Amino acid sequence: MGRSGPIFGRLLAWYLFFGAFFFPLMAAVGAPPPRYRDAGLSVEERVEDLLSRMTLAEKIGQMTQIDRSVASPEALIQFAIGSVLNGGGSAPSPAADATEWADMIDGFQRSALSTRLGIPILYGTDAVHGHNNVVGATIFPHNIGLGAARNEKLVERIGRATALEMRATGCPYTFAPCLAVCRDPRWGRCYESYSEDTEVVRSMAKIIAGLQGTPPPRDHARGYPYVHPWGRSVATCAKHFAGDGGTTGGVNENNTVADYPDLFHVHIRPYLDAVAMGVSSVMASYSSWNGVKMHANTYLLTRVLKQEIGFQGFVVSDWEGVDRIGPDYKNSVKLAINAGFISDLTDLVLSGQVTISRIEDAVRRILRVKLVIGLFERPMADRSLSGMLGHAAHRTLAREAVRRSLVLLKNGEGRGKELLPLSKTASKIVVAGIHADDIGLQCGGWTITWAGGPGNTTHGTTILEGIKASVSRRTEVVFSEEPDEHFVAANADAAYAVVVVGERPYAESQGDDPVLTLPREAVRTITTVCRRIRCLVVVISGRPIVLEPYVGAVDALVAAWLPGSEAGKGIADVIFGDYDFTGRLPRTWFRRVDQLPMNLGDAHYDPLFPFGFGLSMNIPPPDLSSS
Structure with a gap:
């Protein structure tokens, strides 16, 4: 998720947003409407106009994400917060329905819209197998099951259904899909991985097209975020970049030991597909690569992901991912920002340890996603979609996914x-x-x-x-x-x-x-x-x-x-x-x-059942001609 874990430790989860998101609403009395409010302009023109009007505090606020449990109107307004999320198990009430979720998110949105620039918040949740935090939502098989089904059209349909159920609650952003290539089943997140095989994971990444919509091939520049403008799609987050499925011993958040060609060919290639499909954000992994924490890895996050792959969206930290870089929080903030809070980051900028250009790159990416997703034009929940939560058609689709898996x-x-x-x-x-x-x-x-x-x-x-x-x-x-x-x-x-x-x-x-x-x-x-x-x-x-x-x-x-x-x-x-x-x-x-670890192609390969194994009963398929 925007975290990926329970709500414990700090109630206030400061989330790095190295990417794309938001646009404003307020102009001086009597002044003409600001250009960033003009939907007829290009996204980049609107981003640059809005960025030019922002103070340092507003820029840092846009880079900050907090849990819904501490997202008071006062905090959202005072710090110009850019994003709110619900961690796993964090909900407006234990059995909240679509209306209660939408009311809560709209409340956050009203606070954000009342600020000087009126930049809407981007609300995120971990919808990793359906809109799974919400009682009554359709719960699809976890990714390992979809990897067994190996059906691109099926996962696209699941993505569309999940997006509709999210929009039914007013939520426009999911921390999914997980593109980890799990190489050791001892890993506690193995079920979040589609497969041990990179090619299967690449194929299943097509769920992004279902969640966000398919970008027009002519108009979609490589690496540019895309969300279909009809208001029934959601922004996505490919996670966890990179190598989280290859840690030593399958230990979560551990170290992945590999040379760069192996890291690229096994673990990074699915992100090329995600970026080509217009993924809005990428989440940095808790894990390390050859001893360097991913949240502080300038080479992979900046040179590889942003420059070589050409990703134009934003990078988001995992839950308390900055805290886990090291014991010195301010130094961790510096490392994380330069690789890819509020008072600490302000001090770092004013002292020159973090450049304003680095801040503006992050904010530009965040604003870009907010504009692409249409938050300025449609910041509030579409109440006509409330009936989509747990819809019968989606449950029928989930039943099919179970059969195929x-x-x-x-x-x-x-x-x-x-x-x-x-x-x-x-x-x-x-x-x-x-x-x-x-x-x-x-x-x-x-x-x-x-x-x-x-x-x-x-x-x-x-x-x-x-x-x-x-x-x-x-x-x-x-x-x-x-x-x-x-x-x-x-x-x-x-x-x-x-x-x-x-x-x-x-x-x-x-x-x-x-x-x-x-x-x-x-x-x-x-x-x-x-x-x-x-x-x-x-x-x-x-x-x-x-x-x-x-x-x-x-x-x-x-x-x-x-x-x-x-x-x-x-x-x-x-x-x-x-x-x-x-x-x-x-x-x-x-x-x-x-x-273990043992994967297809290993010299010591001696499985109980090999990769790709699966029997059938040799029965004729059902006659669906009359259905």
């Missing part, structure tokens, strides 16, 4: 021994596992709160509900979260069991895992049920985990990743044979953690 890893031991597709007319079936009937667990991290959590955290369909809705009315469905031997013995006559197990929700560093084993209750459930009943095991996880000890004990095995709010219907569509499996592994499924 599922990867069939095992189905019996040979011809005639397949378990899938499951019968809808069996007299009795067993469903087991704590993940089978829990919206929060199937959605994972970055869902309503930063780390996510179990329970009915938002609206959707659980896997158990999807199964019950698919089988015959005469089928008895017997469910247990943690079945014991007595339960299994009493239901040993069931035709089959669907066992749903996996990881608990997590985000970022709390998800770093050096062992990647299933929770104990999951192992017990698999061994207890599958010993007596033919079973399909559905794994809910943000990455490959240790499965080799259990593969021989199960009849069928499906990787469902973190499928989101429509998991129940989407999974049922496939396991009962209405659709076939089409997903392919977006990353290597290892045998043992001592093999």
